[in-house]
Amino acid sequence: MPETVKSPTKARLYEAFATTGKALASGKRLELLDLLAQGERTVDALAKAAGLNLTTASAHLQTLKQAGLVTTRREGVRIHYQLAGDDVAQLFALLRKVAETHLPAVEPARAAYLGEDGGQEVSREQLLAHVEAGDVVVLDVRPLEEYAAGHIPGAISIPVDELAERIDDLPDGVEVVTYCRGEYCVLAHDAVRMLTSRGRRAIRLNDGMLEWRLADLPIAAGTDA
Amino acid sequence: MPETVKSPTKARLYEAFATTGKALASGKRLELLDLLAQGERTVDALAKAAGLNLTTASAHLQTLKQAGLVTTRREGVRIHYQLAGDDVAQLFALLRKVAETHLPAVEPARAAYLGEDGGQEVSREQLLAHVEAGDVVVLDVRPLEEYAAGHIPGAISIPVDELAERIDDLPDGVEVVTYCRGEYCVLAHDAVRMLTSRGRRAIRLNDGMLEWRLADLPIAAGTDA
DNA sequence: ACACTAATCCATGGATCTATGGAGGATTCT
DNA sequence: AGAATCCTCCATAGATCCATGGATTAGTGT
Numbered sequence A, B: 001m002p003e004t005v006k007s008p009t010k011a012r013l014y015e016a017f018a019t020t021g022k023a024l025a026s027g028k029r030l031e032l033l034d035l036l037a038q039g040e041r042t043v044d045a046l047a048k049a050a051g052l053n054l055t056t057a058s059a060h061l062q063t064l065k066q067a068g069l070v071t072t073r074r075e076g077v078r079i080h081y082q083l084a085g086d087d088v089a090q091l092f093a094l095l096r097k098v099a100e101t102h103l104p105a106v107e108p109a110r111a112a113y114l115g116e117d118g119g120q121e122v123s124r125e126q127l128l129a130h131v132e133a134g135d136v137v138v139l140d141v142r143p144l145e146e147y148a149a150g151h152i153p154g155a156i157s158i159p160v161d162e163l164a165e166r167i168d169d170l171p172d173g174v175e176v177v178t179y180c181r182g183e184y185c186v187l188a189h190d191a192v193r194m195l196t197s198r199g200r201r202a203i204r205l206n207d208g209m210l211e212w213r214l215a216d217l218p219i220a221a222g223t224d225a
Numbered sequence C: 001a002c003a004c005t006a007a008t009c010c011a012t013g014g015a016t017c018t019a020t021g022g023a024g025g026a027t028t029c030t
Numbered sequence D: 001a002g003a004a005t006c007c008t009c010c011a012t013a014g015a016t017c018c019a020t021g022g023a024t025t026a027g028t029g030t
Helices: A008-023 A027-036 A043-050 A054-066 A086-102 A106-114 A124-133 A144-149 A160-169 A187-197 A209-214 B008-023 B027-036 B043-050 B054-066 B086-102 B106-114 B124-133 B144-149 B160-169 B187-197 B209-214
Strands: A070-075 A078-083 A136-140 A175-180 A202-208 B070-075 B078-083 B136-140 B175-180 B202-208
Touching: A008 A054, A008 B008, A008 B027, A008 B086, A008 B106, A027 A043, A027 A054, A027 A078, A027 A086, A027 B008, A043 A054, A043 A078, A054 A070, A054 A078, A078 A086, A086 A106, A086 A209, A086 B008, A086 B086, A106 B008, A124 A136, A124 A175, A124 A202, A160 A187, A175 A187, A175 A209, A187 A202, A202 A209, B008 B054, B027 B043, B027 B054, B027 B078, B027 B086, B043 B054, B043 B078, B054 B070, B054 B078, B078 B086, B086 B106, B086 B209, B124 B136, B124 B175, B124 B202, B160 B187, B175 B187, B175 B209, B187 B202, B202 B209
Parallel strands: A136 A175, A175 A202, B136 B175, B175 B202
Antiparallel strands: A070 A078, B070 B078
């Protein structure tokens, strides 16, 4: 029964696969991937958005780069990081889904982060139907740069930071459907709470731009809105 | 520009996701997942098949279990580990695909492990067509227990270890299509080399049981063949 | 050339992970 | 009960990973 083969070349191959696994083995790196799934960013912007010091962020990005999950583009003095491909976004999304399905610790952490929601959700299909019918306004509450890098066609942009002061930019009398980065993004949750507390009818897309992209739905770019 | 939010609850959520990532961060654990994708196994069998000592294998399996990727079933004195679900197999397969696509180190490691192949490949669709036409014999060269846990309908089982002595069990004059665990499994490669060196016409399915399962194709079980 | 900014490289202490031997728990058999 | 088998838990040494401060490199502007 020579099932006990130790093959160094097999180990080498699987260690290579594990390089990709290791890249996914840090919460901070996953936060960085989450941000990058919205569009390219500079090291400095990523560090700030993820609450990391520049050196640490750079080190994590090197790890991701060596695992081939991200690529870089130099523009003058700054370097833009971006995801290496759709398959990377897919892997990231699947990792989160598997974690949520099989890890009991995820659900409480998710609830604590996103808050009690009560607020209703709407699926991508339902949202598309509403847009077709023209009976809702779609609101993108991500930072402007992410909106510019790609958003749901017809959506208007009001970053959640500015929502309180710009609430009157929203067309009157029509229901608001908010969305943000993805299923675990807090921005749309915050926006819905904020809007409903001001008496606006507001609901949430049940995921966000990440899943929208992976579903190959149409995407608009720029800030012409 | 208050983009620099450090939220401990966000960190907690992403650390939870990272637990799943960490489970994928070791070559040995990926080897174990590869084996488990073929069907359940005892700790002892896994340790032997992966070339690990029992304690180490057990520790790795605990890690996988705490990440929710595998579950256990006790049967008398032994404990059978199995994948927690199809989504886990899918995650594993996608990880390998992403690694191969984006990591230059994978290709040479793969070539070194699987060997120069020259041998032709056939896709799942082509294989199904051949089975329909009845002009090939499908040969499963995995260990018998894996064959028993699930195989391509109509395939016969000759573990690659026994192929040399049992070569006459193969029906005469018809081309052989071999397959094994998956895209990176060496067994079918070895079998094809072995068969062609003996003058049999033999080719390989370009992946294996893992991908067959994920494609939701029909599966037969047992050893009645 | 010089100053300035963006990012990487390097060194380091502290934490975490890996492999392994030995002890201990669970289950079955006699 | 006692022995045997299968597996997990514990302790430990060695390797690897993480965050951070300081130095270095690349590119821009004066």
